[in-house]
Amino acid sequence: MKNSFLENLNQGVLGLKPYEPGLPLEQTQKKLGLEKVIKLASNENPLGPSPKALDLLKGQLNSFSSDLNRYPDGNAYDLKEAISKKYSVDMNQITIGNGSNDLIEFVSRCFLGEGKKAIYSQHGFAIYPLAIKSTGAVPIKSKAKNWGHDLELMKDLVDDKTKLIFIASPNNPTGTAKTLQEIKDFLNNLPEDILVFLDQAYFEYIEGTEFDIPFSLIDDYPNLVISRSFSKAHGLAALRLGFCISNPELSNYLNRVRQPFNANSLALNLGKIALSDQEHIDKSVKINSSGMERVKMAFDSFNYSYIESWGNFISFDAKQDSDEAFQYFLKKGVILRSLKVYEMPQHLRVSIGTEEEMDFFLKVLEEYEKDLSKK
Ligand SMILES: *Cc1c(COP(=O)(O)O)cnc(C)c1O
Numbered sequence: 353m354k355n356s357f358l359e360n361l362n363q364g365v366l367g368l369k370p371y372e373p374g375l376p377l378e379q380t381q382k383k384l385g386l387e388k389v390i391k392l393a394s395n396e397n398p399l400g401p402s403p404k405a406l407d408l409l410k411g412q413l414n415s416f417s418s419d420l421n422r423y424p425d426g427n428a429y430d431l432k433e434a435i436s437k438k439y440s441v442d443m444n445q446i447t448i449g450n451g452s453n454d455l456i457e458f459v460s461r462c463f464l465g466e467g468k469k470a471i472y473s474q475h476g477f478a479i480y481p482l483a484i485k486s487t488g489a490v491p492i493k494s495k496a497k498n499w500g501h502d503l504e505l506m507k508d509l510v511d512d513k514t515k516l517i518f519i520a521s522p523n524n525p526t527g528t529a530k531t532l533q534e535i536k537d538f539l540n541n542l543p544e545d546i547l548v549f550l551d552q553a554y555f556e557y558i559e560g561t562e563f564d565i566p567f568s569l570i571d572d573y574p575n576l577v578i579s580r581s582f583s584k585a586h587g588l589a590a591l592r593l594g595f596c597i598s599n600p601e602l603s604n605y606l607n608r609v610r611q612p613f614n615a616n617s618l619a620l621n622l623g624k625i626a627l628s629d630q631e632h633i634d635k636s637v638k639i640n641s642s643g644m645e646r647v648k649m650a651f652d653s654f655n656y657s658y659i660e661s662w663g664n665f666i667s668f669d670a671k672q673d674s675d676e677a678f679q680y681f682l683k684k685g686v687i688l689r690s691l692k693v694y695e696m697p698q699h700l701r702v703s704i705g706t707e708e709e710m711d712f713f714l715k716v717l718e719e720y721e722k723d724l725s726k727k
Contacts, residue, residue, distance in 0.1 A: 363466070364488035371478055375687045389685040390712055392703040395524065395554075395665045397587030397636050399706070402629035405588070405622040416618065424617040431615075434624045435595060441567050444600040447607055450614040452553055452581040452594025456483045456518070458606045459549050459577060463515045464489035470516040471509050473501040475526050475694050477551065480518040489515075499659045499667075500528030503538040510546060517542075520551040521565065522558065525691050525701045527661025531562040532569075539573045547602075550578045553594075554663035556585035556633055557640055563662060567597045574599040582619070584664060585636050586626040591619035640664045643704035650714050654721045665703040667691060671724060674698055680723070684716045 374393030381389040428448045436443045449455040456479055464470055464487040472480040474496040484491040494506045501519055522529040550565060558564060570576050579596040583589035593615055644666060651658045651668055658668035670677035677700050678690035691699040702713060
């Protein structure tokens with residue numbers, strides 16, 4: 353039997369390959385029959401969410417439960433107010449996403465379609481080409497420079513069909529970041545009618561003011577959108593929450609393609625608390641820096657080359673095929689990420705975990721190195 357309706361698939365959808373998430377912890381553990389498995393594969397906050405957010409959850413479990421029949425606040429008023437206060441932006445500049453991935457979809461749907469193009473970088477976040485293709489537009493992959501976005505080249509690739517450019521700073525999976533000056537230079541040289549989506553999912557981990565891109569930049573460049581996520585430093589990946597700040601006129605349109613209740617009540621409530629718990633954010637950033645230092649020292653001592661990272665993960669050259677290296681670590685109970693699909697055939701990405709998780713990873717790395725040198 354032939355499913356003839358499939359011939360009517362949108363052209364853009366035909367070319368899509370589904371996003372491959374990191375292996376889930378429990379199923380993997382069961383499958384491998386190992387006592388201990390750690391997941392350092394999805395750049396999650398190893399400390400979990402803000403304890404204050406968890407306290408709220410526990411304290412209000414009854415009222416949350418009794419409200420499960422109610423739709424969430426479609427305007428996300430309280431969360432928007434908290435974002436507006438914290439970052440000194442107007443509430444009408446804010447668009448809430450079901451994860452920041454949602455926002456990538458919104459800009460794509462608003463600006464792309466058949467006959468249009470959008471630019472993203474080689475070794476860039478995998479969701480960009482997915483979102484671009486699903487609209488029927490053509491994704492233009494700009495060759496990376498020193499593993500990072502080559503902004504000069506990205507600008508040169510612009511033609512009259514180009515409507516949108518994706519930039520991630522820090523970028524996943526390479527961890528590379530752009531300075532405020534680099535972003536300004538890029539925007540100054542770009543035609544004003546092209547929208548730039550600056551993805552700052554790892555913003556909180558940036559330690560170094562020259563990489564801090566303030567939302568106020570949008571006042572000078574109305575064609576700039578900046579997104580943030582609750583999935584990384586805020587430790588709320590499961591609840592799916594993100595937001596972006598843009599020119600109010602643009603957020604008006606982004607909100608038109610947004611599903612009316614795209615962010616759930618729990619996410620809205622806990623996200624608001626997470627945003628205000630600076631103590632937890634600071635602690636998360638601190639654990640990340642010390643874990644990062646340890647991993648880099650180990651890489652140096654075993655002579656693994658790595659890409660300097662501004663996020664909560666680091667990618668290194670495993671000295672052999674990524675997928676084989678990935679399997680080695682997996683069998684020893686460490687779930688990493690193979691970067692083969694990112695055109696990095698020998699690289700693995702490791703998320704920075706707790707001190708104990710890093711002990712385990714470093715022990716396995718040492719064994720890996722020993723076994724590799726026997727080959
Ligand atoms: C993890 C990540 C996101 C976050 O996605 P959410 O939908 O907010 O979970 C966005 N951009 C990049 C580059 C990421 O690595």
